[in-house]
Amino acid sequence: EADIYQTPRYLVIGTGKKITLECSQTMGHDKMYWYQQDPGMELHLIHYSYGVNSTEKGDLSSESTVSRIRTEHFPLTLESARPSHTSQYLCASSDRAYTEAFFGQGTRLTVV
Amino acid sequence: GNSVTQMEGPVTLSEEAFLTINCTYTATGYPSLFWYVQYPGEGLQLLLKATKADDKGSNKGFEATYRKETTSFHLEKGSVQVSDSAVYFCARTIQGAQKLVFGQGTRLTINP
Numbered sequence: 001e002a003d004i005y006q007t008p009r010y011l012v013i014g015t016g017k018k019i020t021l022e023c024s025q026t027m028g029h030d031k032m033y034w035y036q037q038d039p040g041m042e043l044h045l046i047h048y049s050y051g052v053n054s055t056e057k058g059d060l061s062s063e064s065t066v067s068r069i070r071t072e073h074f075p076l077t078l079e080s081a082r083p084s085h086t087s088q089y090l091c092a093s094s095d096r097a098y099t100e101a102f103f104g105q106g107t108r109l110t111v112v
Numbered sequence: 113g114n115s116v117t118q119m120e121g122p123v124t125l126s127e128e129a130f131l132t133i134n135c136t137y138t139a140t141g142y143p144s145l146f147w148y149v150q151y152p153g154e155g156l157q158l159l160l161k162a163t164k165a166d167d168k169g170s171n172k173g174f175e176a177t178y179r180k181e182t183t184s185f186h187l188e189k190g191s192v193q194v195s196d197s198a199v200y201f202c203a204r205t206i207q208g209a210q211k212l213v214f215g216q217g218t219r220l221t222i223n224p
Contacts, residue, residue: 041217098210105154
């Protein structure tokens, strides 16, 4: 059983609000990832981190930002939410290169 | 490049039917290959994996064999159950990058 947690599970928020999606893992993994999943199911990598103070943008451009101050914590922030940000956001981690990733349960974000 | 292609869904079967979900990958490097499952409202769970040619991954009655000659990793199950209804993702590692590439997902529905 993977120990990676995302909060909140569901969030409905108004346009223009600042939000932070939390992701924490207790496995000591160096690598962490954020994926955006569209209604068509496809997963898009939007941010990743190889360790503390390391963050990179993923394959899909995103207006969100991330930080990695502690190994176990990888929050994602939207400074000003818009309806186009409505999506499911999935956090994942892995402990080595070229191996599987473990996923949290996701945050379903709706911006109205 | 590094990509994964899954058979398009949705796939609808009757309980106890035989399941195959096709997955092929581009022959770049020597990737590890994975199948993930996503139940409604949840994150992705690792179902099985294979790290080298001719390896067979298996779990919960599902199997997939790493076929280098056909660059395939098809998911099979001999007798599906209603509880197998979910979205299935094929994924691979990328040479030189510490992240996974996912297929577009295949939605499976099993009717009683």
